[in-house]
Amino acid sequence: MEQGNYSVGLDIGTTKIVAIIGKENEYGKIEILGIGRSKSLGVHRGVVNNITQTIKSIQQAVELAEGNSGLKISSVVVGIAGQHIRSLQHSDYITRAKSxxxxxxxxxxxxxxxxxxxxxxxxEEIIHVLPQEFKVDGQAEIKQPMGMYGGRLEANFHVVVGQVSSIRNVGRCIKSAGLDLGNITLEPLASANAVLSQEEKEAGVALIDIGGGTTDLAIFKDGIIRHTAVIPFGGNVITEDIKEGCSIIEKQAELLKIKFGSAWPGENKDNEIVSIPGLRGREPKEITLKNLSKIIHARVVEIVEQVYVEIKNYGHDEQKKKLIAGIVLTGGGSQLKHLKQLVEYITGMDTRIGYPNEHLAGDSDEEIASPLYATAVGLLMNAVQNKAKVREARQEAVEKEEDNGVFTGEEHTQTKTALKKERKSIFDKWSEKLKDFLDNAE
Structure with a gap:
C-alpha cells in the first residue's frame, strides 16, 4: 500500500508506547492495519527522562506495528502530556481595516x-490556542464568525502551555528513531476525540484519562473545550503503594492490582486471601483482598478528589456550566474494578467507561477497543484528519483546473501548493514552527 493511504499515531506513555497504523474506510470509520506495543522505560509521569531508552522503546513499537501490517512507517502524530502542561483562559481582539x-x-x-x-x-511555549466563543462588534456568543460583517473581532481562548525542553525532547526521540514528526497534540484532546460523542460534548462532559504516570482531564461544554489539566498521579502510584504496603516486588504488585484489585473495600470478604510466591526459597506471602482494596481505595480516592477539584475550578457548580453528561473514564487505570461506582460516589456525577470503538471499523480487533488504547486511537484519528485536509485541498485544486480548462502542468502544481497553503489550519502552522525549532535545536 502506498504511503499516502495510511496514517500513524504514536502514544508515548509512562508504562507503554503504542504505534498504531490505520486508514479511513469508505464509511468514514478508522480501519486498524497494524499495532505495536512496547514497554516504556524512559518516561516518568508523562515526561521523557531517558532519551536512549525512549528511542529504543519507540523503535520496538514501530517495528512491531510494521511487522503486523507489512507497511513502512515514516511520519507519526505524537501526543504530549506530563505535569508541565497547564492551561489558561485568554481574551484578545483585532480591529479590521475593512469592516x-x-x-x-x-x-x-x-x-x-x-x-x-x-x-x-x-x-514555556504555547502548544494549543483553542478559540471558544467569538464576539463581533460586541455581539456575543458567536461560534462561527466567518461570513459576518464587523469591525472588531474578539474571542475567548483556551490556551494550553507546556515546557519547551519537554516538547523538544519528544521531538528529539522521534527524530532519532528515524521518524518524521507529522503533528503534536495534547493527549487529553486525543483521548476525548476517541471516546466522546458530539452529544456528550454539547451537554457538558469531563473526560478523565487515567494513565500509568498521569491522569489527564478534558472538560467540554456546548461542543467546545473549556478546561484541561494534567494531574501527576496515575496507575503506577497505586502499584507503588501495593508494593510498599504488602512488601512485594513491583511485578507482583501490578499483577495483584490487575487480577484482584478493587477500588471498593466493602466488596471483599475478610476470609478472601491470595498467596504470593516468596522470593528465592522464602515462604509464600498471604495477602487478604480486603487489605489490598483498602490500599487501592486510599490512593484512588486521592486521585479522584484532585480531579474533582479541577472540575469545580472550571465551575461545574454553576447552573450554566453544569456537566449534564457527567464523567467518562478511560485509559488503562479505568479498568480497575468498581472504579465507576467510587467516582459516582465521590462526585455525585453520572459516570461511564469510555471505549474507543465508536470510530473504529466493525471488524477491528477487540483488544484495540480497550480504554487502554484510547489515546493511541485518538492520535491516529488526528493523523487521518490531517491527511484528509491535504487530500481535500488537492481535490479542490484539480476541480478548479477542470473548471478553467486552461492550466498548464506547472500552473497545476502551483495551484495545488497555493490551496494546500490556504487550507492549513493554525495548528499545522504551529507544527511547522515546532519542526523548524527542533531542527535548529540539533
Whole structure:
C-alpha cells in the first residue's frame, strides 16, 4: 500500500508506547492495519527522562506495528502530556481595516496568531490556542464568525502551555528513531476525540484519562473545550503503594492490582486471601483482598478528589456550566474494578467507561477497543484528519483546473501548493514552527 493511504499515531506513555497504523474506510470509520506495543522505560509521569531508552522503546513499537501490517512507517502524530502542561483562559481582539468586507479565515487566523505571541514564563511555549466563543462588534456568543460583517473581532481562548525542553525532547526521540514528526497534540484532546460523542460534548462532559504516570482531564461544554489539566498521579502510584504496603516486588504488585484489585473495600470478604510466591526459597506471602482494596481505595480516592477539584475550578457548580453528561473514564487505570461506582460516589456525577470503538471499523480487533488504547486511537484519528485536509485541498485544486480548462502542468502544481497553503489550519502552522525549532535545536 502506498504511503499516502495510511496514517500513524504514536502514544508515548509512562508504562507503554503504542504505534498504531490505520486508514479511513469508505464509511468514514478508522480501519486498524497494524499495532505495536512496547514497554516504556524512559518516561516518568508523562515526561521523557531517558532519551536512549525512549528511542529504543519507540523503535520496538514501530517495528512491531510494521511487522503486523507489512507497511513502512515514516511520519507519526505524537501526543504530549506530563505535569508541565497547564492551561489558561485568554481574551484578545483585532480591529479590521475593512469592516464593509465579511470576516474570513484570514481574520480568525490573524487573531489566533496574535495569541501565540503572548509572553509566557521562561522555558514555556504555547502548544494549543483553542478559540471558544467569538464576539463581533460586541455581539456575543458567536461560534462561527466567518461570513459576518464587523469591525472588531474578539474571542475567548483556551490556551494550553507546556515546557519547551519537554516538547523538544519528544521531538528529539522521534527524530532519532528515524521518524518524521507529522503533528503534536495534547493527549487529553486525543483521548476525548476517541471516546466522546458530539452529544456528550454539547451537554457538558469531563473526560478523565487515567494513565500509568498521569491522569489527564478534558472538560467540554456546548461542543467546545473549556478546561484541561494534567494531574501527576496515575496507575503506577497505586502499584507503588501495593508494593510498599504488602512488601512485594513491583511485578507482583501490578499483577495483584490487575487480577484482584478493587477500588471498593466493602466488596471483599475478610476470609478472601491470595498467596504470593516468596522470593528465592522464602515462604509464600498471604495477602487478604480486603487489605489490598483498602490500599487501592486510599490512593484512588486521592486521585479522584484532585480531579474533582479541577472540575469545580472550571465551575461545574454553576447552573450554566453544569456537566449534564457527567464523567467518562478511560485509559488503562479505568479498568480497575468498581472504579465507576467510587467516582459516582465521590462526585455525585453520572459516570461511564469510555471505549474507543465508536470510530473504529466493525471488524477491528477487540483488544484495540480497550480504554487502554484510547489515546493511541485518538492520535491516529488526528493523523487521518490531517491527511484528509491535504487530500481535500488537492481535490479542490484539480476541480478548479477542470473548471478553467486552461492550466498548464506547472500552473497545476502551483495551484495545488497555493490551496494546500490556504487550507492549513493554525495548528499545522504551529507544527511547522515546532519542526523548524527542533531542527535548529540539533
Amino acid at each position: 464593509e468586507e465579511v470576516i474570513n479565515e484570514d481574520d480568525v487566523e490573524k487573531l489566533c496568531n496574535q495569541v501565540y505571541k503572548l509572553v509566557m514564563l521562561p522555558g
